[in-house]
Amino acid sequence: xxxxxxxxxxxxxxxxxxxxxxxxxNKLKYELENFINQxxxxxxxxxxxxTEIVLYVCRYFIGKIDKxxxxxxxxxxxxxxxxxxxxxxxxxxxxxxxxxYLYLFETxxxxxxxxxxxxxxxxxxxxxxxxxENLKDVKYRISDLFSVFVRxxxxxxxxxxxxxxxxxxxxxxxxxxxxxxxxxxxAYWYFELDEMLYIFKNEHLEKINNYYFNNPxxxxxxxxxxxxxxxxxxxxxNSIDVVRKIAEENDSxxxxxxxxxxxxxxxxxxxNEKSDSESISSLDADQLLEQADKIIYYIRSKMTVDAxxxxxxxxxGHYTKIxxxxxxxxxxxxxxxxxxxxxPPFLRLTNLKQLxxxxxxxxxxxxxxxxxxxFQQYQTSNVFISSLTTVSDSLPMWKxxxxxxxxxxxxYNLSYLEDIVAHKSxxxxxxxYLDLMSENKDETDVGKSxxxxxxxxxxLKELKAEKELISFAEKLKKISYLFKVKDYEYEMEYRILINxxxxxIQNIIKRDANDSSNEKYFKKEEIGLEIFDKVNYxxxxxxxxxxxxxxxxxxxxxxxxxxxxxxxxxILGPKVTDADYIAPYLKLANPxxxxxxxxxxxRSV
Numbered sequence: 047x048x049x050x051x052x053x054x055x056x057x058x059x060x061x062x063x064x065x066x067x068x069x070x071x072n073k074l075k076y077e078l079e080n081f082i083n084q085x086x087x088x089x090x091x092x093x094x095x096x097t098e099i100v101l102y103v104c105r106y107f108i109g110k111i112d113k114x115x116x117x118x119x120x121x122x123x124x125x126x127x128x129x130x131x132x133x134x135x136x137x138x139x140x141x142x143x144x145x146x147y148l149y150l151f152e153t154x155x156x157x158x159x160x161x162x163x164x165x166x167x168x169x170x171x172x173x174x175x176x177x178x179e180n181l182k183d184v185k186y187r188i189s190d191l192f193s194v195f196v197r198x199x200x201x202x203x204x205x206x207x208x209x210x211x212x213x214x215x216x217x218x219x220x221x222x223x224x225x226x227x228x229x230x231x232x233a234y235w236y237f238e239l240d241e242m243l244y245i246f247k248n249e250h251l252e253k254i255n256n257y258y259f260n261n262p263x264x265x266x267x268x269x270x271x272x273x274x275x276x277x278x279x280x281x282x283x284n285s286i287d288v289v290r291k292i293a294e295e296n297d298s299x300x301x302x303x304x305x306x307x308x309x310x311x312x313x314x315x316x317x318n319e320k321s322d323s324e325s326i327s328s329l330d331a332d333q334l335l336e337q338a339d340k341i342i343y344y345i346r347s348k349m350t351v352d353a354x355x356x357x358x359x360x361x362x363g364h365y366t367k368i369x370x371x372x373x374x375x376x377x378x379x380x381x382x383x384x385x386x387x388x389x390p391p392f393l394r395l396t397n398l399k400q401l402x403x404x405x406x407x408x409x410x411x412x413x414x415x416x417x418x419x420x421f422q423q424y425q426t427s428n429v430f431i432s433s434l435t436t437v438s439d440s441l442p443m444w445k446x447x448x449x450x451x452x453x454x455x456x457x458y459n460l461s462y463l464e465d466i467v468a469h470k471s472x473x474x475x476x477x478x479y480l481d482l483m484s485e486n487k488d489e490t491d492v493g494k495s496x497x498x499x500x501x502x503x504x505x506l507k508e509l510k511a512e513k514e515l516i517s518f519a520e521k522l523k524k525i526s527y528l529f530k531v532k533d534y535e536y537e538m539e540y541r542i543l544i545n546x547x548x549x550x551i552q553n554i555i556k557r558d559a560n561d562s563s564n565e566k567y568f569k570k571e572e573i574g575l576e577i578f579d580k581v582n583y584x585x586x587x588x589x590x591x592x593x594x595x596x597x598x599x600x601x602x603x604x605x606x607x608x609x610x611x612x613x614x615x616x617i618l619g620p621k622v623t624d625a626d627y628i629a630p631y632l633k634l635a636n637p638x639x640x641x642x643x644x645x646x647x648x649r650s651v
Contacts, residue, residue, distance in 0.1 A: 364433060475540065
């Protein structure tokens with residue numbers, strides 16, 4: 047395929063894309079520049095003829111084009127199309143909006159995009175065209191238009207007067223389309239815009255609620271629940287039935303937990319009267335399982351901590367060995383000849399099955415009186431966790447987790463922790479401690495709920511419902527990792543966790559792997575995990591890092607790569623006697639970090 051002249055009508059869009067895809071990095075940049083310069087040298091009449099094919103190429107390769115040329119080509123096309131008098135093409139409009147959306151990722155200065163959003167720009171011509179068309183015929187373009195508004199309002203350089211103008215135009219546009227457009231088409235962008243601009247109006251609510259009541263498993267349920275929380279006082283009364291339906295029917299633990307928290311915030315009545323002892327005794331096996339499911343989700347919601355609650359609890363950290371601290375957790379970004387881009391350390395989560403506690407995951411079964419006969423084979427887990435504590439200078443903890451008091455305690459930077467916990471796929475839970483020996487009742491909400499589960503288990507045994515008993519034991523896996531024996535209560539443990547089996551996470555991974563059309567909506571980083579590049583999986587396994595040990599054993603980890611690990615303080619253990627060989631390095635690696643020594647006297651250890 048000879049490419050001395052790209053504008054000869056010989057080459058289709060797909061042929062051009064395949065040609066550029068076949069080039070290496072340096073050749074690609076050179077040829078893209080050549081392609082655009084050839085276009086810019088055409089007469090205005092010829093430029094108009096080839097605009098669609100140029101936009102098609104830019105749509106796929108905008109990030110590979112020099113930013114100066116990006117600006118020039120878009121301003122040229124904007125000028126041509128904004129004055130175009132012949133019939134318009136919706137395909138061309140789609141390509142233009144996609145390219146404009148992607149360009150706004152590439153630039154930050156207002157002067158680099160201002161001409162593209164002037165009142166007489168092609169963007170606002172598209173805006174006017176949509177207003178004049180049958181909405182059913184242009185519903186896909188409405189979504190594209192909204193996507194550009196989202197990127198535009200995320201530009202910090204956008205002047206306030208222009209922001210106000212664009213918001214006014216957008217609100218007028220939404221009022222026009224809202225009665226006739228299928229909400230599914232605009233849901234993602236509507237919620238994104240509302241979070242930034244507060245575009246919600248009361249007259250929108252019926253359409254939004256109707257859609258999610260009829261589609262509780264639909265995309266963007268999480269965004270819908272966030273929307274309800276944002277406007278809680280104004281919308282919850284009319285939205286509570288929708289939220290209840292999501293809590294009952296959505297497959298995702300994460301989403302159901304969100305919904306339950308909203309229900310509890312509204313009327314503290316998620317479980318309602320069916321959970322009392324008298325009601326439990328009257329239920330059949332299927333109803334008992336259904337009620338157990340509700341109780342299990344209620345327990346999860348009670349033990350989950352939101353990011354905005356962290357400050358109220360205090361500071362969080364973990365104990366470790368000194369060599370782990372200096373070699374893996376706090377590392378200066380040293381440069382050398384062999385590796386000029388050293389990857390910073392990220393938070394590592396360990397597979398649930400590989401934790402140190404031999405009772406891990408078993409405590410709740412023992413508490414409820416469920417023996418191992420309910421599990422016929424080895425139980426795997428795709429739950430990964432990292433443990434934290436609020437106890438920063440504890441003798442038992444130094445001995446157990448910090449190399450017999452020769453290690454260190456690291457306190458997380460609170461802002462870092464809040465950002466991690468706020469991520470939709472990551473949960474933060476407080477461990478609940480169970481007394482397996484005492485006859486005393488646990489009077490907490492969690493304890494009372496466990497008593498109800500115990501009653502359900504006993505009732506299922508009484509009914510000799512073998513299949514349902516096995517199902518009941520399986521359901522407990524959703525909360526088994528939230529409990530430890532009371533002997534460990536001094537640890538005050540919290541856990542950061544991600545469950546790769548959760549349907550909300552699985553849906554993101556499947557969209558990512560199977561549908562390239564979602565590229566501008568969904569990124570791999572949406573689940574916040576590092577991709578292990580030595581495997582070819584398209585499912586959740588690509589996020590699991592295998593770390594080889596001796597004798598054919600492997601550790602399983604996932605890494606939260608949303609942001610590099612950040613600590614605010616290091617406390618050196620009671621038996622650390624050579625602080626002068628540790629602290630200076632820590633200060634070089636992170637000048638802002640506080641360094642202290644344990645207050646526990648050495649002789650006490």
